[in-house]
Amino acid sequence: MAAVTLKDVADRAGVSIKTVSNVVRGVPKVSAATRDRVIRAVHELGYRPNPSARRLRTGRSGLIALAVPNLTTPYFAELAQHVRAEAARLGLTVLIEETMGDAKEELRLATGVGADLLDGVILSPLHVSLDELAPVTHEIPLVLLGERGYERDRITADHVMIDNIAAARDVTAHLAGLGRTRIAAIGVTTTPSASARQRLEGFHQALHQAGLTYDPRLAPAIRRFDRPDGLLAMRDLLRLPAGVRPDAVFCFSDLLAIGAQRALYEAGVDCPGEVAVAGIDGSQEALYSTPSLTTVIPDKAAIASLAVRCLADRIGSAGPLPFEVHLAPYRLVARESTEGVRRPLPV
Template identity: 55%
Template sequence: MRPRLKDVAERAGVSIKTVSNVVNGYPHVSADTRARVEAAIQQLQYRPNLSARSLRQGRSGVIALAVPDLAIPYFAELAKGVIAAADRRGWTVLIDQTEGDRAKERLVVSGIRAQLIDGLLFSPLALTAADLVGRSDRTPMVLLGERTGRDRAPYDHVAIDNVAAAKEATAHLIELGRRRIAAIGAQRTASGATARLRLRGYRQALSAAGLPEHAVAHVADFDRADGAAAMASLLAAPEPPDAVFCFNDTLALGALRTLLSRGLRVPEDVALVGFDDIEDGRYSTPTLSTVSPDKSQIAEVAADLLAARLSGRPAGPPQEIRAGHRFVPRESTLGR
């Protein structure tokens, strides 16, 4: 027979309540008692009945993470952090990919999966604040990613300061003596909030240094192919840039490929900066200077906010949390 809580209590010589406290991680258990209970759990190979626990609590133990595109390494790495944060809380994560499509994003927030999940972590691109305000589903939700000041909805929100981060990245290039600094990643679409914020930071840095905007390349997507094509168009101009700030690392990796294929040296001829600090950029040749958002902090804070909403206790008004970031200079700007 499957060992029960009662069997563990008898083996450890404690009450069932004490075993429950140890299993659920309550701190007010003496070290000696906790050790006896954990030894009994190990000896009996006791495993909590999570289905029964969820049924008693009226919860599924499952949360959802909805992101635009898992092929973009940033979102894959963020998902890894969310899964780790969820695992520490005994949650399972259901991952949804919206492709930034308005209809798919509306489906995510409509409550169609409300019976499956306890809460939702959501990084929207196409939906507006009005769409989210009008949401009828009551499943707790925390927003991730970039929302402009005009586009805030009444939900907890976790993001980095994209304007400040982009400004730091551009300032790094200015400090190196670069004067023809271009940008790759601007977008004209309604879903381009990330691009608009990073473009603002780029322009602020140039303005503060008294430099003109050299060139801004627009892209449809934040992928390698668009970065490569945008870099080719910049190099075809009468006066090519001597530095480029790309609005994410995959754009930068595509741009790097174009530069190297044209026989240009990075950073001697053109310095290059990305954004997101994805793993590929740490192993490219040259390695990629980049803005590093604290993805672990984003995941952990988002999980904390969701847990507070799930606790049943008054959680107060929605919170706007700024996660940390740092600029990481590497070979693509500093050389070897």
Template identity: 80%
Template sequence: MAAVTLKDVAERAGVSVKTVSNVVRNAPRVSEATRKRVLEAVHQLGYRPNPSARRLRTGHSGLIGLAVPDLATPYFAELAQHVRAEAAHLGLTVLIEETMGDATEELRLATGVGASLLDGVILSPLGVSPDELAAVANEFPLVLLGERSYERDQVGADHVLIDNVAAARDATAHLAGLGRTRIAAIGVDQQASATSRQRLEGFQLALHEAGVTYDPRLAPAIKEFDRRNGLLAMRALTALPARVRPDAVFCFSDLLAVGAQRALFEAGLTIPDDVAVASIDGSDEALYSTPSLTSVVPDKTAIASLAVKCLAARIRSAEPLPFEVHTAPHWLHARESTNGGRQQLFG
């Protein structure tokens, strides 16, 4: 049986081939009624898009990759949704990969190896070194997400990020502004990652500006940015002598903060009366926790939009483009974990 073509679908749906192409690519500006009619024809005829044929026609497959460390982390799961939505507006399809921070896997994806139909990749690197990325960045369209621990032109790839130092500073300044003077930090990881270093820098800067002395005893080392490590770190902090025990804590992720809240509950301490809690990520985890978490919210929509548009421009340009670093905005959303009381969601 001959393969079903766009023309076959167009004839069945009573529309142009261009309209069918727009629906298949999930391009905007197609009415819902037309989209529904085309999709019914696609289903009836059993049409399947052929990326190889598209690449032969246009030089591009319309497929891009998104590679993140851990899709179980709410921040990356939510970011992936935004990337897929932004890509759809540009007629692109996203293949999502989970690297678990493995340097070899990150490097493989950064070069397009093993995914020959991909036009380019948006990568949130964790394990691969800047030198390794620099050696391959010019070989394949690449946009990096997350913290940057190298000079602007060292890697040779576009980069989209938030100002982690400023974000941590804002959260810590909020806690200090409540009159808290024994402010702990949960998120100083044993790997000394760029995320941890930058958020610790912002934390210490805010303490200095508030006239609060940094106490290393209030910054226990952790292994991962997850709930369990937040729980264990907060248990260690609540076990300190009363004169040292924190009256506030800044957690370097929402998941760490959720674990810390559990430890405070176990210790019979109230939030925020005994210990105020602030974090960073702005995930739904923060919104629906009890109490709701004060969190620095990175603009994930802006991050996704900048990343996809940078990658699309690099894919479609016949000439080399200058590499750019884009900083997405963030804001502090104060909730029950520092403000006290009860706040109605969406009220």
């Protein structure tokens, strides 16, 4: 069977070949209605751009990479879906890579896997520093996801994130507003993490605003933002003396919170009656946990859109663009794990 061509797509969509080319290349001057018609024709016919031919014609392949720590983490799996959808709207194809949080791998991917084919990279780094990234950001267009320590006059790449300090402050304030006075934090990592540092800062701020004192015994160290770490940390907290044992826990990820909930269940401790639990990430897993988990929900669609469009702008720019920090919205959703009110799940 002959390969589907731009002309085939143009005939199906009722537009010119030039219009199809503009849509496939992500040129923004095409109307939304025409773009949707062309993309529908692309999917119906199964058109696949030829990266090598495209690069010969335009100097670009239309291929970008998304590099995340771990695709088994619900947050990154959901985010990857949004990135692929947004890239498709701009006529871009996404190569997805896992770094497993390894700094050397993060640095390698920041320069572009198969850099002769990639037009740009969206990277969610855990451990590589901005100073280490700075020398390579000129090699290929790069957008960073997540919370990194930075000074605005020293930004060396575009950043897309939520305000982690404010989000952590909101969650902790919610717990304090319920009358909880011994609020623990599960998420202080043994290795440096910008997310952990910022969420801990927001936690501190909210405690201070509520007139509560930070107790380091209520902040056990963990290795990773994962279920087993939340389970073990919560078990440690439950061993504390009665006057110290927490009546609420803010977990720095939903996975940590779900592990903590399991520890409470095993110990026969009522959640939220005795210990309220809240997380951050807004994963689907949080909605279906028992009890359903109070969490901060970052707008993943907005994060993906900002990241892909920011990268596309940099790829398509004739000259250098200033680096920027883009904040995506988030919302705190109170559920059964703090409010204690059973509600049927929306379907």
